[in-house]
Amino acid sequence: MWLQNTAAPVALTPVKQPPVLDPVSTATATMHIWWNSAIRALPSIVAALIFLFLAYWAARGVAVLVRRLAMRRDRHDLGTIIGSIVFGALMIFAVMIAAVIVFPSVKPGDILSALGVGSVAAGFAFKDILQNLFAGVLLLINRPFRRGDQIVVKDYEGTVEHIQSRATLIKTYDGRRVIIPNADIYTSPVTVNNAFAIRRTQLDLGIGYNDDLGNAARFIVEAIRKVEGVIDDPAPEAIPIEFRDGDVLVRARWWTDSTQSKVVHIRAKVVEAILQAFRTGGIDLPFPTQIVLLHDQTGKNEGDRAEQRLRGFDQAADGKDDAETRPPK
Incomplete structure (x- = not known):
């Protein structure tokens, strides 16, 4: 069986083309809409500006109060930083409230969400600045x-x-x-350097092997005690440290006020006093000395170091005698 379509044909309506708008008229209408919106929002804008003005002076007063409280506790720098942070936080909060006043449709939760996303981006962008800020706050708190x-x-x-x-x-x-x-x-x-009231200073001296080490140490201590500014308790001391080439290392130590200027000037006076005491007591401050050993290059006495030293000294002496007896050219 064949089925026959008995539906009536549908009449197609022609599509109307949108009218061509005049750009000048469109721009003018848009400007009118914006102007009307601004006029309607003008009371809200004025109220927001007044609120920001009052919030600015209130935040500034709180910041000044924080600085004064910190100054009473002898924390000027901490008060300056905390006051600036409090002022900035209060102004950000005031701007959020002003935005809600001007745009009632804006919710504080939306602003906080936007600030949360923005703070993450700002944290990456200003990582070094924030790191220095937090470090400064910790330094001021821990002191x-x-x-x-x-x-x-x-x-x-x-x-x-x-x-x-x-x-x-x-x-x-x-x-x-x-x-x-x-x-x-x-x-x-x-x-x-001046965390404590007094501070120790030391000076290394070289004492010759032919001098009496005990007398030298006694001269050092007595000379240091006579210097003005040296503290008696703890008492000055001179300690032999080690043997060196040509002398014995003696370390003189004394205590003074921890201020850098006093430490430097008293050290200069101590050096002068020790030098004068050594000159008076006949203590030698030896110069650096080197001993040159002439090695036997013939190999005849290889391995006999004593013989090599003896031959070296003999050859040096013979060379000196020859140089003295040789007639001048």
């Missing part, structure tokens, strides 16, 4: 050294001027300023 301390960091030595959010400023003893990133200081060994 391994303070402003005015004399420290040694790597190849730099001087007095701490400021501990900023990014770097620590050191004034060297010759009047130069060194800026060291906080992360380098936090991860490097730091020597604080």
Whole structure:
């Protein structure tokens, strides 16, 4: 059986082409829409600006309060950094609230989500800056050294001027300023020269083998005690350390105030006092001495070192005598 399609034919309606818009009219209409939106949002914008103005002065007041509290506890640099961080955090929070006031459809959760994604990107972009910032905060909280301390960091030595959010400023003893990133200081060994009230200084001296070592040590201690600025307790001392070529190493040690200028000037006075005591007591400070042994190159006395030394000295003496008796040309 054949099936016959009895459906009525569908009439096709022609598609109308969209009207061609005038660019000038379109731009004008869009500008009108924006203008109307701005006029409607003008009260909200004014309210947001007033809120930001008030929030700015409030945040500034909180930052000043934080700095003053830190100054009362003798933590000027920590108060400066914490105050700046508090001011920045409050202003960011104020901007978020202002955005909600101007755009009511914006939710605080959306802003926080955007800030979370942005903070990750910013963390990678400003890794070194944030690392120095956190290191500076930890240095100021733990206080391994303070402003005015004399420290040694790597190849730099001087007095701490400021501990900023990014770097620590050191004034060297010759009047130069060194800026060291906080992360380098936090991860490097730091020597604080004036961490304690007194500091020990030492000086190595060479005493000849023909001199009385006990008398030399006594002269050293007595000379150091007479120097102004040397502390009596702990007492100065002179300790024989080792035998060297041509002399015996004696190490003189004494204690002074830990300030670098006093350490340097007292050391100079100690050197002068010891030298004068040695001259008065007849103690020799020998010069470096070398002994040259002439080796027998003929091989006749190979292995007999005593014979080689004897022949070497004899040949040297004979050569000297020949040179003295040889008539001049």
